[in-house]
Amino acid sequence: MPRASCVPAKLVTYKPTKLARNTPRLWNAKERIRTNVGLSPQDFYYLKYSGSPHPRILAQLNKSREEGDHSRYEQIYSRWLKLRYAEPAHGNWWNNEKALVSQYMENHPVLHRVSKDVRDFISSNPSLQPWQVDNLLRNPTRYFSVPKNVPLEDRQQVYFPAINDTVVLLRTTHLGPRYAVFQVPLHFNKLEMRDYLKSAYNVDVLHVRSTITQAKLTMKKTLSKNGQGYYVRAKSKKKMTCLLAKPFVYPEEIKDLSAFDNKEYWDSMFDQEQAYNDETTTKPNKTRSTTYKSQARAIVQEVKSSKEWKPTWVELRANRRAMGGAVTATSFLPQPALPTPSSNSPENGTKSKAEPAQQETLSQR
Structure with missing residues (x-):
């Protein structure tokens, strides 16, 4: 997302087609390419x-x-x-x-x-x-x-090897009107900065000071539960402070950001952040928390309005099964073992008095 206070927003030179090994190239007074050939x-x-x-x-x-x-x-x-x-x-x-x-x-x-x-x-x-x-x-x-x-007009132009390389003017109003601070790629040197300002904007530079700010260490979490993670360091940033021959005035800040898809960018960022918060385990779910609070508030109001709060479950009778079917209290009591009939018993071949009661108990089971 380009910042509104950065001018120019982007300066991009696409990488040219791949040349042969011995193809002659333009000269450069600062850095010579080893493809030039002279006389033996x-x-x-x-x-x-x-x-x-x-x-x-x-x-x-x-x-x-x-x-x-x-x-x-x-x-x-x-x-x-x-x-x-x-x-x-x-x-x-x-x-x-x-x-x-x-x-x-x-x-x-x-x-x-x-x-x-x-x-x-x-x-x-x-x-x-x-x-x-x-x-x-x-x-x-x-x-x-x-x-x-x-001569200056015959030197090689500044070449940006990567598409993402940009030279960004930072709005540093606390400095004097002759100082301009630029955020440049890490491979950019002072001579290229002078040539860039002279060729692109016809601005003379008297002095250039370069600083590289190292990023802080951050821990990257692992996917495993017991993993400790490891430390990573983001890419450093390079800034150049140029002392210009003539003072300058910063351009007005851009107010209409529709050309940069500002609304679509922030909408997608909010949606992504909300989806991440819903799926994460370290942060509470705001939707569920709101639902729980509303339900608890409704219960408290119901208790205050009624004299006696009753539970929501339904009591079952002691002689009814939860899964259906009638049951008696005797079915849960241990039953004595049935005696085996013997041939010497005088009651063999005839029904005993306890048989009807036993048959009734078995039928109830």
Whole structure:
């Protein structure tokens, strides 16, 4: 959720497509990328002391003609014609138009081996001195590492490698009108901050102070009942305080937040918090607590209004079973065991006087 007091809200540069390993890139006076290619000592010696490149091209033409390779002969011949067209009549070869200098270097037998970033830099700066061109062709990395050798408008732009990287202006009214505090990514350095403010807003920066605030330790609970949990530390935050050359005024706070889906955001947050509170075991359920309170209040009022409070259960008679069916008190008493008839008994074959009572008891069971 973007804050209303942060300006700019977001500055995002999407990651470009993946390039090949030896693809030439733009130069950078602060940090050199290791894909630039200069001339080898042999090629530099040939360029410095051989003079015209035409004899070498003519030798390649004769060799391809003797070998009978017509496709290579046509390719070399077309490059030779382009080289002759782009070659200046007088003066140094880099003191010419940008398109002609680029064409000259691309078709030169030695200069075409230089990486594209070096060729673009030479064609964009026709006012270079001969010793500067020699140092650049010998070791481009060392030449680009010196900031004064590269003009400000020719340096590489600030690159945000991640989509979530943002530079946020914090509203610090307690500081002076010339101090601006920004919350930046952790990989952002002071030189990139200067270049960002100069390129994006044309603001000159005199001094930059960088601070990193470490987050506090928090315990993360485990899913097990007996688990103790473990400590985690959130990502640190980096802030830069810039001393500007001219004072500035903070923009007005944004009042209409409908463009940022402010209402939908907070509604979803409240619903999520309510659902979490209903399912948690550490916090009481507000809905159930309210229901219990209302029921207890109703019972108290009913007791106060009536003279005698009666329980809600229903009394059952002692001679009725809870699950249905009549029962007598004698059924719960232990019954004596029936005697087994014997052959020697005089009453064998005849009914005894106790038999009707026993049969009546069994029928009741």
